[in-house]
Amino acid sequence: MNDPLANLPGYVLRRASSAALAGLNRRLSALSLRHVDASLLMLLNGQPGITQSEAGRILDIQRANMVPIVSRLEAKGLIDRQRVDGRSQGLYLSAEGEALHTQVLTVIDAYEQTLMEGVPAPLRKQAMAVLHAFWQSAEAAIESD
Amino acid sequence: MNDPLANLPGYVLRRASSAALAGLNRRLSALSLRHVDASLLMLLNGQPGITQSEAGRILDIQRANMVPIVSRLEAKGLIDRQRVDGRSQGLYLSAEGEALHTQVLTVIDAYEQTLMEGVPAPLRKQAMAVLHAFWQSAEAAIESD
DNA sequence: GCATTACTGTTATGCATGATAGCAGAATTA
DNA sequence: TAATTCTGCTATCATGCATAACAGTAATGC
Numbered sequence: 001m002n003d004p005l006a007n008l009p010g011y012v013l014r015r016a017s018s019a020a021l022a023g024l025n026r027r028l029s030a031l032s033l034r035h036v037d038a039s040l041l042m043l044l045n046g047q048p049g050i051t052q053s054e055a056g057r058i059l060d061i062q063r064a065n066m067v068p069i070v071s072r073l074e075a076k077g078l079i080d081r082q083r084v085d086g087r088s089q090g091l092y093l094s095a096e097g098e099a100l101h102t103q104v105l106t107v108i109d110a111y112e113q114t115l116m117e118g119v120p121a122p123l124r125k126q127a128m129a130v131l132h133a134f135w136q137s138a139e140a141a142i143e144s145d
Numbered sequence: 146m147n148d149p150l151a152n153l154p155g156y157v158l159r160r161a162s163s164a165a166l167a168g169l170n171r172r173l174s175a176l177s178l179r180h181v182d183a184s185l186l187m188l189l190n191g192q193p194g195i196t197q198s199e200a201g202r203i204l205d206i207q208r209a210n211m212v213p214i215v216s217r218l219e220a221k222g223l224i225d226r227q228r229v230d231g232r233s234q235g236l237y238l239s240a241e242g243e244a245l246h247t248q249v250l251t252v253i254d255a256y257e258q259t260l261m262e263g264v265p266a267p268l269r270k271q272a273m274a275v276l277h278a279f280w281q282s283a284e285a286a287i288e289s290d
Numbered sequence: 291g292c293a294t295t296a297c298t299g300t301t302a303t304g305c306a307t308g309a310t311a312g313c314a315g316a317a318t319t320a
Numbered sequence: 321t322a323a324t325t326c327t328g329c330t331a332t333c334a335t336g337c338a339t340a341a342c343a344g345t346a347a348t349g350c
Contacts, residue, residue, distance in 0.1 A: 135160050209310080231316045
């Protein structure tokens with residue numbers, strides 16, 4: 001693997017993320033969910049009643065792109081909408097949604113643990129801090145030149 | 146930011162990668178390139194004459210998906226193809242391609258440095274090691290259950 | 291009270307990345 | 321020579337992400 005790109009943090013970040021996502025989606029397919037769906041379920045579990053666009057803001061998903069996601073989950077009977085406003089609606093996990101959420105949690109916890117265990121022990125303590133640092137750094141770097 | 150997902154390495158990895166990619170693409174648009182194009186130019190600079198499918202294997206891009214990428218770069222006059230075989234062809238940077246590559250290098254080096262500088266100094270030394278560890282761990286986790 | 295402004299959900303649309311299946315021609319091997 | 325493998329390619333589909341526009345609603349300023 002003579003990859004001259006392996007020195008670039010951005011590239012390695014992308015490859016790691018892409019591989020991690022592939023593994024996650026593979027596991028979530030057993031629940032007929034995509035990772036986006038799973039992330040929304042987890043968010044709604046922690047913050048029930050949140051608005052569609054608030055959820056989008058937290059997950060960094062455009063308002064317009066939330067529509068098919070929420071529709072899909074509602075069509076599956078996993079979430080309920082409840083009017084808050086003339087314009088906004090609170091999102092809640094349905095009973096079915098809560099049940100599935102516990103399964104999602106199991107899958108994801110196991111997966112994230114696997115991911116962490118693959119990191120050599122000496123690095124593990126700082127691993128999350130490094131990831132958060134890159135996240136923050138990258139967000140700051142989007143706008144600047 | 147009450148994001149319950151912020152504890153999950155996989156999620157943070159994805160968010161960091163997505164933000165990093167957005168920043169990179171923004172910068173590369175000045176050169177009318179996408180990040181995939183840039184990665185291929187860099188690869189060809191380091192390993193001229195490499196085959197299309199070899200490049201795909203290194204960059205983790207399917208054979209079929211390499212076709213439009215290579216065509217695009219060839220149409221732009223950035224790379225040349227040279228038959229090696231009845232079936233395979235070696236890829237090379239053209240003169241134009243080499244010239245653009247130096248610009249790409251400037252942009253990317255500056256960007257990667259910015260990314261790294263955004264990471265707090267105490268973490269910086271191990272940052273790359275952590276990213277590589279996650280990459281490897283995630284690749285290992287794709288197949289296993 | 292009313293006009294302006296801002297926000298929400300929505301539709302439509304386009305672009306980029308990835309994945310899969312299948313094919314023809316060439317090379318390799320058994 | 322026959323069977324297998326590899327390469328580049330076409331076609332097609334799913335997903336993610338971005339932008340523009342619109343109608344209905346809410347909030348704000350005067």
